[in-house]
Amino acid sequence: MIQQKSSLTNKSIVLIGFMGVGKTTIGKELANLLQREFVDIDDEIEKKYQMPIPQIFKEQGETAFREKEKEVISSFCKKKLQVISVGGGAFLQEEVRNLCMSSSIVVFLELSWESWKERIHLLMDDRPVLQGKTMDEIEELYHKRKQIYASHHLKVETDGKDPEEIANYIVESLKQA
Numbered sequence: 270m271i272q273q274k275s276s277l278t279n280k281s282i283v284l285i286g287f288m289g290v291g292k293t294t295i296g297k298e299l300a301n302l303l304q305r306e307f308v309d310i311d312d313e314i315e316k317k318y319q320m321p322i323p324q325i326f327k328e329q330g331e332t333a334f335r336e337k338e339k340e341v342i343s344s345f346c347k348k349k350l351q352v353i354s355v356g357g358g359a360f361l362q363e364e365v366r367n368l369c370m371s372s373s374i375v376v377f378l379e380l381s382w383e384s385w386k387e388r389i390h391l392l393m394d395d396r397p398v399l400q401g402k403t404m405d406e407i408e409e410l411y412h413k414r415k416q417i418y419a420s421h422h423l424k425v426e427t428d429g430k431d432p433e434e435i436a437n438y439i440v441e442s443l444k445q446a
């Protein structure tokens with residue numbers, strides 16, 4: 270279920286993985302369990318720029334969104350002892366990958382394509398990256414994105430598990446490592 274390369278410290282924990290894998294949901298559970306502050310980078314971007322993510326994509330484009338994303342992640346990564354969920358595209362930027370890997374424990378949440386497909390109806394409305402794409406194109410993106418998630422300290426397979434179970438598993442794994 271898991272590959273371990275690091276342990277629980279006073280560093281922040283950063284959750285990565287494809288859109289819809291459960292970073293935001295599991296991040297909240299994990300923060301509760303560890304009694305840490307929870308930070309969702311997409312929420313922070315929306316607060317800072319007073320605009321929903323789909324609107325940023327529509328009006329300013331993806332490049333502008335990635336710049337904002339990098340800025341916000343940079344400011345939160347400096348802090349310790351938080352649980353941080355970053356967007357599924359954050360690790361496209363090498364600078365973001367390096368920053369998170371050096372400052373925090375990076376946990377990659379993995380979900381198989383078969384399981385992910387069942388969740389797509391929950392995601393289409395507010396994930397601009399998915400909009401206008403065919404299933405084949407989304408599948409291609411899913412596989413391409415795997416490369417950027419290769420940077421991690423810990424990998425957790427989430428198929429068939431509920432968010433609480435996954436959060437508990439992360440805590441136990443990090444404690445034991």
Ligand SMILES: Nc1ncnc2c1ncn2[C@@H]1O[C@H](COP(=O)(O)OP(=O)(O)O)[C@@H](O)[C@H]1O
Pocket residue numbers: 286287288289290291292293294295354388391427430431432435
């Ligand atoms: N382990 C899980 N099992 C079933 N549904 C889940 C699980 N984790 C998340 N979800 C659901 O999938 C959707 C996307 O979750 P979310 O946490 O927003 O993912 P992300 O932040 O990775 O995009 C939500 O509707 C959430 O309730």
Ligand SMILES: O=C(O)C1=C[C@@H](OP(=O)(O)O)[C@@H](O)[C@H](O)C1
Pocket residue numbers: 286287288289292293311322355356357358359395396397398
């Ligand atoms: O993968 C992506 O490019 C994105 C993922 C989203 O976050 P989630 O991974 O939390 O859905 C959000 O940052 C934005 O819509 C772009």
Ligand SMILES: [Mg+2]
Pocket residue numbers: 292293294311354355356
């Ligand atoms: Mg999220």
